Amino acid sequence: MAYLRLLLLPFSMLYGLIVWIRNRCYDWGWAKSTVFSKPVIVVGNLAVGGTGKSPMTEYLVKLLNGKYEVATLSRGYGRKTRGFLTVPIDGTVEQCGDEPLQFKRKFPHVTVAVDENRVRGIRLLFQSGHEAVILDDAYQHRALRPGFAILLFDYRSVSQRKWLLPAGNYRDSFRERRRADMVVITKTPPAATEGEKQWIRRSLDLPLHIPVLFSSIHYSPLVSLQPDKHANEAMLTKKHTILLVTGIANPIPLYDYLQEQVQEIVHIRYPDHYRYTLATVRTITTRFDEIRNSSKLVITTEKDAQRLLTPALSGSLADLPVYLVPIRAQFGEQDERILQQLILGYCATASGVDSV
Known part of the structure; x- marks a missing residue:
């Protein structure tokens, strides 16, 4: 398997070049990113799957529900429908995708929507009276500039190679971590020491204004x-x-x-x-x-x-x-306080007129 990955490195380099050009087009303003005045929170990762995006999204829904008319939006991976769709409680995986259906069944009174065009989906949700939108798995959706971006890393993956697809597991460059407003290390073992956490913080090499928090999985x-x-x-x-x-x-x-x-x-x-x-x-x-x-x-x-x-x-x-x-994301007392202060503070101050 290791030799196969080495053989695929030239394709990863080509893929990396394409990803770099795409990101720079957005960074330099050659491609448009839509900005919304109301709270838009993105949860995402750089690697392929398995970092705990769903539990993190559910945590945010619980945090904001009751304070704001909140909605979740995702692409609806694996669904056979197209366009914008509000997920019904009796929906099917073919209509909506598995994760949106899971959200709806756990939070029946919260609007759960799917749309492959995230900008259109957010606009429709705000037009229908929603006050905050949480996007699951949209960190790479550069046509949207979120108000707050949460980037997830699996605890075990931080020390692994950061190779791009197809030789590695990264779908976006590791350097793009610096676009985040917050980094959460998920699936942290209960036995993880403060020294191990500090090593992870150092290895991520992030600016001081980007907090690195740790969450674990709570099994019900x-x-x-x-x-x-x-x-x-x-x-x-x-x-x-x-x-x-x-x-x-x-x-x-x-x-x-x-x-x-x-x-x-x-x-x-x-x-x-x-x-x-x-x-x-x-x-x-x-x-x-x-x-x-x-x-x-x-x-x-x-x-x-x-x-x-x-x-x-x-x-x-x-x-x-x-x-x-059933699982949920669980934070230590200090990390949870930091997370809630930042999220609630952002949502409280987000206001103005939509712009592009």
């Missing part, structure tokens, strides 16, 4: 996908064997967490945003039946649950005890 009790057929919640013990089904970019933190709770894990790992089919469900059923331990459950993620709960599949899963693991 298991919730049934079909509470009308199975117990709504379940507790794990060292007697359990679980069949873990994931179609996300980085399931390793979840696997490590569950490994501490149970006797054995059988893991079926699919690619990020994997579209489940009846054949997939049959595979899950077969692997579950092969587990001899009578204390067994199927566990999946919140994002996977949106794709497994489609009408075409939910009936086939009815006999299986399938549970999801």
Whole structure:
């Protein structure tokens, strides 16, 4: 694999040149970036997937909801529709994408919208009376200049090579980190020391005005996908064997967490945003039946649950005890205070007339 990455380096250099030219066009004003007067917060990353954008977006929704008429906006990756769409509570992955549907089901009273054209989507949301918009995964969308940009790095990725695609995992240059208003290191292990955090801050080499905060994953009790057929919640013990089904970019933190709770894990790992089919469900059923331990459950993620709960599949899963693991971003007291002061302070002062 290492040799293959080396062979791909020339393509990464070409890709890097294209990315550099594109970014400079926006920096130098050759390409237009739209600025909105009302609060527009972007959550994003430089690498490909798996940095915890969804939990961070949900954290911001909880922080701002009730203080502002807030909405979330994303591209709606994997949906089969086009244009602007407000996500309905009974929507489907095909209509909206898995992450927007997850947001809507967790926050039914919050407007969740999708639009591949973020500028158009924001404009429509503000025209309909919304006071603040949170954009999931839009750090590279340079046609928009956000009022506040939060850049995420996975804790384990900070020390890794910052190579661009296809040799590496970065879709944008590491130098673009300096466009952020705040950097959050996600999935920080509970045992991380202050010395390790200081090393990360130094390695990022950011200006003093860009704070570097640390968040970890908080795992909530298991919730049934079909509470009308199975117990709504379940507790794990060292007697359990679980069949873990994931179609996300980085399931390793979840696997490590569950490994501490149970006797054995059988893991079926699919690619990020994997579209489940009846054949997939049959595979899950077969692997579950092969587990001899009578204390067994199927566990999946919140994002996977949106794709497994489609009408075409939910009936086939009815006999299986399938549970999801709700997660949320969790900050230490000092970092949380800094984050909330900056976000609420920005939203309170954002005002004026839209401009381009």
